[in-house]
Amino acid sequence: MAVIPDDLLDRVWNGSILHKDVYYLLKKIPSFKLFSLADELCRDVNGDIVTYVINRNINFTNLCVGTCKFCAFRDDNGYVLSMNEILGKVEEALDLGATEVCIQGGLLDGVGISYYCNLLENIKSSYDIHIHAFSSMEVFHAANNSNISIKNALLELKKAGLDSMPGTAAEILVDDVRKVICPGKLSSDQWIDVIKTAHRLGIPTTATMMYGHIETENNRIEHLFEIREIQKETGGFTEFIPLPFLSKNTSLAGHCSTHLEDLKMHALARIVFHTHIKNIQISWVKLGKKLARLSLFCGVNDLGGTLMEENISKSAGGAYGERMVPQEFESIISTAGRIPKRRTTLYQFR
Numbered sequence: 001m002a003v004i005p006d007d008l009l010d011r012v013w014n015g016s017i018l019h020k021d022v023y024y025l026l027k028k029i030p031s032f033k034l035f036s037l038a039d040e041l042c043r044d045v046n047g048d049i050v051t052y053v054i055n056r057n058i059n060f061t062n063l064c065v066g067t068c069k070f071c072a073f074r075d076d077n078g079y080v081l082s083m084n085e086i087l088g089k090v091e092e093a094l095d096l097g098a099t100e101v102c103i104q105g106g107l108l109d110g111v112g113i114s115y116y117c118n119l120l121e122n123i124k125s126s127y128d129i130h131i132h133a134f135s136s137m138e139v140f141h142a143a144n145n146s147n148i149s150i151k152n153a154l155l156e157l158k159k160a161g162l163d164s165m166p167g168t169a170a171e172i173l174v175d176d177v178r179k180v181i182c183p184g185k186l187s188s189d190q191w192i193d194v195i196k197t198a199h200r201l202g203i204p205t206t207a208t209m210m211y212g213h214i215e216t217e218n219n220r221i222e223h224l225f226e227i228r229e230i231q232k233e234t235g236g237f238t239e240f241i242p243l244p245f246l247s248k249n250t251s252l253a254g255h256c257s258t259h260l261e262d263l264k265m266h267a268l269a270r271i272v273f274h275t276h277i278k279n280i281q282i283s284w285v286k287l288g289k290k291l292a293r294l295s296l297f298c299g300v301n302d303l304g305g306t307l308m309e310e311n312i313s314k315s316a317g318g319a320y321g322e323r324m325v326p327q328e329f330e331s332i333i334s335t336a337g338r339i340p341k342r343r344t345t346l347y348q349f350r
């Protein structure tokens, strides 16, 4: 059975793993050895602690001028929440102990920066809560519609109360793939520009990757290395979240990942990002509680949030519910022999 060469292992531990090393690991090394390495790296960085956050998703609209083929959320006969409805959801979240609201929506026709700022200001003027909001695509859309630079759009959003941003809309940072799955979306370079600008302005973000559609193994590796390069430059990513493509109700025929592939994806992320990104999160809403528990042996140290409501994965066939109470997180983590800790968005412990 193939063993991991010492020089490759050295590069993993000192954070300088190469593209060809990842390829070697995927082709030559059995999955259980990858899991074991990822687990060792994870424990080295995070000990036995596994985290989660009490948060609430708010998808303020599912109307969208976008044309992403993997999207089942957009609806031409959809809704736009009123400000009162949004504030009501924030209040409910706070009553349930939330420290974060995660706000994202479709791209409303012609809507500019003042719409997004108004939303933030209304929440911040009434409530003390961390606002994790707006993908790079939403920022790009708002800036374009208002004819201002990405930097100025982000400055206005920050001033209005934006605390951090989701790293969504990254999909796969390879333009040949993006041209097929989301032809109208911002390019890889534009996504990177929004994210780096946010980091430089002191707005941390998560990083994501949507996999399991038409991309190749090589595309996934390219994506991971692109994220690692950004992190080396800015240090602004709080965590990395692999997101498997769910195909129901979408116009994109993808092969969809197996659970073994899902676990390998998380393990690989831990291995590639060692010394760069401390937190690897699993999306329980896309992959379920059983796989979430298993992933804690494959390099994952964060289970994400309670969400309270979830519309995007549910529209695409997600079958694992949209709410998880803190007791369930604690039980999943404890029964895996780890120590549960509630965290804030920016990984401070409560």
Ligand code: SF4
Pocket: 064, 065, 066, 067, 068, 071, 072, 073, 074, 105, 106, 107, 137
């Ligand atoms: S993924 Fe977002 S931008 Fe793309 S169509 Fe769906 S809602 Fe619109």
